[in-house]
Structure formats: structure tokens, C-alpha cells
Amino acid sequence: MIRRFARPYARAIMDVTQSPAKANDLRKELASFETARKSSRELSELFANPGIEPQNKLRITETIAKRLGLSEMAVKVLDVLIRNHRINDLGAINDALAMMVNEALDVVVAEVRTAHQLDKNEIAELQRMLEAKAGKRVEIHLSVDPTLLGGFVARIGSEIFDASVAGKIEKFRTSLA
Numbered sequence: 001m002i003r004r005f006a007r008p009y010a011r012a013i014m015d016v017t018q019s020p021a022k023a024n025d026l027r028k029e030l031a032s033f034e035t036a037r038k039s040s041r042e043l044s045e046l047f048a049n050p051g052i053e054p055q056n057k058l059r060i061t062e063t064i065a066k067r068l069g070l071s072e073m074a075v076k077v078l079d080v081l082i083r084n085h086r087i088n089d090l091g092a093i094n095d096a097l098a099m100m101v102n103e104a105l106d107v108v109v110a111e112v113r114t115a116h117q118l119d120k121n122e123i124a125e126l127q128r129m130l131e132a133k134a135g136k137r138v139e140i141h142l143s144v145d146p147t148l149l150g151g152f153v154a155r156i157g158s159e160i161f162d163a164s165v166a167g168k169i170e171k172f173r174t175s176l177a
Helices: 006-017 020-039 041-048 054-068 072-083 087-105 120-134 165-176
Strands: 107-114 137-144 152-156 159-162
Touching: 006 020, 006 072, 006 087, 020 041, 020 054, 020 072, 020 087, 041 054, 041 087, 054 072, 072 087, 087 107, 107 120, 120 137, 120 152
Parallel strands: 107 137
Antiparallel strands: 107 152, 152 159
């Protein structure tokens, strides 16, 4: 579920970038910053501390952005979020942006759980199959689920495609009943 406050920020990013593809590139940059922020306890505490001046947070953000190779536009967005005390909500804003970008590009997201890590060829084949089923371009979010014996389970919106071993056994069992 997209949080209400995130939509205006996402809409502003879409407007400023002037294209869904550019907004998606910016979303990826912001996601890399968010990953860096969340993976460091010190950074998380720094950005959460209201006693640290926004200028100091911005200087640290610029240093991180330079190391990550972020664009000037990404730094400007991060600056706005810091000044509006929304930097800790970057994940939610990025989720709203992803939804808007995907809608504009006619892309659906498939949450896919697999029994093991897939190689590039397996991912490409999976993507082709899911795109044929969905009738749209598909962005795959993969995770490995060791509880699956084999195969995969994909969720696109409310639709579930169960190609797991357990799912096939259950379908077979149901057909016998």
C-alpha cells in the first residue's frame, strides 16, 4: 500500500524528470542511496536525529552521493527530502514512484519466489513466460525460498502462478478427487 504523503513527492519527481524512463533511472539512484542509508546503523541514526542540522545532513548526503555516482538531480531530490524531514520516508516515496513509472510504462511487477538462485538465462525465460501470461512487460522481483522443493511461485497483482513442485502435486491430488 502506498502511503498518502509519498504520492505528491513521486508526482513531483515524475513532473521534473518529464519522462517515465528518466523517472525510473532516478528511482534506481534513490534506491541505491536508501540501501546505503538503511544498511548503516550510524547513517540511519544520523538521518533520524532531528538535532542534527539539515546542512550537516546534506553535506553527508553529498559525500555518499558522490561515492555512489548519483546524478545532480538525485542529490536535489535528497536535499528536498532532508529539508522537509522526509528522508527517512525515501523507501515509501520510491515505492510510489515505482508504481507511477510502471503504470506509465505499462509494466507490472512480479514478486517471484524460487527454490534456488536463478541464472541470467533462467530469469530471461521466466520473464518471457510471465510477460506472455500477463500480456504486459514484467519487472521481476526475485527472492529465494528454501521451503520450495523446486520451481517457482509468482504473484502479479492479485494473480498467483504456482509452478512449484508442491503446487503441481496439489493440482494432481485435486484432479484425482
